[in-house]
Amino acid sequence: MTKKKVLGVSGGQSITQADIERMADEAERGYGDAQLRHAGRGRPALGDGPARAVQARLDPQLHAALEQRAKADHKTPSEIVRAALHEYLSA
Incomplete structure (x- = not known):
């Protein structure tokens, strides 16, 4: 071989x-229309309307814990923060 x-x-x-x-x-x-897909512009939508960015400062330990959890869960830190905030506000 x-x-x-x-x-x-x-x-x-x-x-x-x-x-x-x-x-x-x-x-x-060449490629047919079925093989070509329209690539949207920008980031994917998070909800019905435009998303707004929110900044927060984290101490080094909290930031490290966030990064570690995101890596372990195969998610982005933003996804972890959004889920935690949603859970907190829904309580």
Whole structure:
């Protein structure tokens, strides 16, 4: 079995010269409307209306705990803060 030279990595997948040639051939043939999707502008909506940014200062220990929890839960710190604030205000 011949080992293929990896030229790069995309999304955790190895990219070889054969992959590049296959993708180039596909692109040269063109894509139909079903294959092309409209990319929206900006960040995805969080609710019905425009979102507003709120800033807060955190001491180093609280910030470290937030970062650690976000990493453990595979979420962003903003997602953790929004969920915690929603829970607090709903109580």
